[in-house]
Amino acid sequence: MADTTRLIQSRYRLLDMIGRGGMGEVWRARDESLGRQVAVKCLKPMGPQHDQAFTRILRERFRREARVAAALQHRGVTVVHDFGESDGVLYLVMELLEGRNLSQLLEDNKQHPLPVADVVDIAEQVADALGYTHQQGIVHRDLKPANIMRLDDGAVKICDFGIARLGHDIGFTSRLTGTGIAMGTPHYMSPEQISGGEVDHRSDLYSLGCVLYEIATGVPPFDMDDAWAVLVGHRDTVPEPPRTHRAELPRFFDEVVLDLLAKTPGERPADAGDLRRRITLGRTGGQPEIGRVRLAPPVPVQHPGGRAYRLPSWTRNMTAGHTAGGAAGPGTAAIDQATALTGAWTTANGPAPGNSLPPGGTGRPTPPPELLATLASRHSAGLNLGRLGHWEEAGDVHRAVASEREHALGADHPDTLASRYEVGFTLSRTGRAEDALREFGRVAEGRARTLGPDHPETLAARQETAYVLGQLGRHFEAHQVYAAVLASRERSMGPDHPDTLRCRHNLAFNLSRLGRLEDSYRMAREVADARGRLLGTTHPDTLVTLYEVAYTLGRLDRWTEALQTYREVAQGRAATLGADHPDTLSARYEVGISLGRLGRSAEAMELYRALVADRTRAGGPDHPETLRARHGLGVNLGRMARWEEALDEAREVCAIRERTLGPDHPDTLVSRREVAVGLGWLGRWAEALTDYRTVAEIREQVLGADHPDTLASRNDEAHCLEQLGRSTEAVDLYRRVADLRRQRAMPPH
Incomplete structure (x- = not known):
């Protein structure tokens, strides 16, 4: 630059x-x-x-x-x-700060801990700064030695407030629909960051505990090369007291650090101000509050019901990163990533205790680290292509990586199955639902064999099979799979785990497609309330479920409540994602639908005019969503009896859709029908008949003669014939439609 x-x-x-x-x-x-x-x-x-x-x-x-x-x-x-x-x-x-960050100070000191007096002084100054920022409602989220500067005059400053939060938002925005990405460096991440839970000022206190532990002892609390092992340590293991590494550390400092490293936020100091007072009292020889001295050797933390709370799937792609003392392990970052992904399966001693070798894996030679690193890098490249919407290219990458991983590691190796899972994901996003269903089925079976039927990765694959079944219109089968996965998630993770709530959200969505609207509404409402409580009312996941609540309210003809809920979603998304984010614009579109259903067409029309301008600026005049907003504008022009304008709008949208999407596309047919509606209201029934008949014939060819959309189009055609005085033809067509509906409703023999 x-x-x-x-x-x-x-x-x-x-x-x-x-x-x-x-x-x-x-x-x-x-x-x-x-x-x-x-x-x-x-x-x-x-x-x-x-x-x-x-x-x-x-x-x-x-x-x-x-x-x-x-x-x-x-x-x-x-x-x-x-x-x-x-x-x-x-x-x-x-x-411009003149000094060194704590990571550099440890490097300068050849990875030996800093002098005790300096450690206590740094702790006191950082606690004072955090106390101020937390009072302003600001959480750093990525506190680590590299973000804390020790100036030449001895002052200590925290760097990158705001930028750390921005990094969190960029990571989160990159895949809103996925499992989420936690901001932070593994060696300094709080358990709630790792689990995807709510993060507040006490997460910064945990990270500070990790920093103080390292500058006081020379090593972080969980000093392991494998990122997975580091994260498990944060989540499950009580760290050794710092004084076991360095006996000269004051006892009050030992207690303070162990309190900061408590697994649950409620066990940590209440705030940084309280922490600073404890350090000041300890440094000056006062009597600090009695801390919880935990000098027992490290033991696993017991979780409710004795169940291990598993790490979310996104952590499998993390590298151990860098501690203040230097790189985490030998080799390049790519090789470290490969080790994190495959270490349990490729060690010389075989799989970790409790794991079984994949079929055909016995005696399989350990693949070269360089190959694993290359495949891990290509896997990440495929994920990035998918995040950018290049699903075909992403699918090609994942298929190639899956084939090579299967050859090198075995068909049931977790990394091979991870690639197969992404293949299925790309297939479902490119309209190849049947192929995706087969792929996810293979992954679910393989993960059940190697990881167990209740493992989060197994359940994720089964949940995707349910999603694809829904894509195929097989909603009853999808319901059965969702219900079984939900029972497993509630049993192994608890009712409020993010993955459990995501499954309940999907089940509510599927209930709506089964016509069980009241059940769908109740479940979606419960999920929205739980997500609001756990994640916040403007968290994207909360708003996604609120959107489903609003949709179901509309189907129940409770349009006043639907309008209020859609507006809540639109406002929340504008604040969280930005006014021009596609999800924000989608919620605004539904606000317009609700206004129209309530007879408030003038308000709906003005909303759609603004939405058309915003969609055009964001995606261009020919973008499908721009045309969707224009269609809504035309519909409301018609509702206000401005039929000449409505007809012009419908014809323009139909022409663009026919050119960009094709004459048989469902959106094109919807626009062509709107043209016919406008012609009919203007008394031009002969022209309307041509368009109604075209829509009916295309739908019959594409969907079948007894499809509900085809039958609706034939009804339109019969109505038009009736208006033209061709009653005999109209009656014959009405009878044909009635017969087809009866046949469709009859149970199979």
Whole structure:
């Protein structure tokens, strides 16, 4: 960037790079206006791999979080002077700090712990800064040694407030419909971050405990190379007291760190202010509150009912990352990732206790780490293609990786099945539901054999089979699978686990498709309430379920409640995802539908006009969602008896849909029918008959003569014949439709 943008906004001259990280680069710069040196953090530019809507959301979130960071005024928090965008690069201007971060200090000290007095002083200063930021309602989310600076004068400052939160949002936005991505570095993540639970200020306190443990002993609480093992340690194991590593540490410090590392937030100090007071009392020789001294050796934490709370599936792709003392294990990051994915299956001693070798795996030679690293990298590339909507390309990548993994590791190896799972996912997203069903069935059977029938990965595959059954219209079979998976999830994970709630959401959706609307509404309402309580009322998962609540209310003709709920969803999504996010725009569309159903067509028409403008800006005039909004506009013009305008709108939309989607596409046929409706209201029944008949014939050819949509179109055609005075033809057609409906309703012999 220095070669092409030496001067940012005609003010900040970049001098030399002083750091590089996952979010971008940090430059020493000169503020030409004020004649002072500053630090400029340049976030990685959003290239063509991100769609325009994503980039707009990122920019808006960056501005919002930069304002949050700039509003923080405390001696222990890095001062933010300015922020903006230059040539597509988002930048943040901060005070230039002269000193070293804690990770660098440990490296300088050859991975030996810092002096005790320095450790206690750092703990007190960081607690003071966190106490201030938490009072402002700000949670850092990624506290680690690299984000804490020790200045040359001894002052301590926390860096990257706002930017850490932005990184969380970028990760979360990348796959809203997936399992979610937790922000954080494995060695410093709280148990609630790992489990996908609600994160508040006490998560920062846990991360601080990890940092203090490391600078006091030279190693993090769970010092393992395998990311999976690190995460399991955070979740299940009480760490050894720091004094077992270093006897000279004060007893009060030992107690404070162990309290910070409590597994549940409620067991940790109430807030950072309380923590700072305890450290100050301990340092000055006062009498701190009696802590919970836990000097027993590490033991597994017992979970309710003796069930192990399993890590979410996204953690299988994590690397151990870097501790303050250096890289986690030998080799490249890619090889570390491969180890995390396959270590339990490729060790010289065989599988971990309790696991069985996959069929045909006995005696299988250990694949070279380089091959595993390459396959893990290609697997990640396939996931990224899917996140960007390139499902065909993603499917090709996953099929190739699955074949090579099967050859190298065996058909039932977890990594092979992970690739097979993604193959099924891409098939379901490209309209090949039958193929996806077979693929997910294979994965579910393989995981049941190797991981067990109640393992989260097995249940995930079975849940996808239910989803695909729903795609195929086999809703009764889908209901049976969803119900069985839900029972397993509730038994093994508990009723409020995110995966359990996701299954209940899907079951509610399927109940609606089975026509069990009251049952669907009750279940969706319960899930929305549970998600709101656990995740927050504006969390995307909560809003997805509220959307389903609103949909079911509409089908129950409770349109006033549906309108209120859709508006709640639209407002929540605008606040969380941004006004131009596709999900926000979809909720606004449904608000328009509800207004129309309530006879408030003038309001609906104005809403659709605005929505058409927003959709055109976001996706272009020919985008299917732009045309969908235009269709809604035309319908409401008709409801207001503005039939000439309605007909013009319907014809334009029909022509574009026919050109872009094809003449047989369901959306094109809906528009053609709307053209016929407009012609009929204008008394042009002969022209209307041509369009009604075209729609009926295409639907009969594509869907079959007795399909409900075909029968509805034939009814339209008969009505049109009646208006033209051709009563005999109309009666014959009405009778034919009635006969087909009776035959369809008759039970099979």
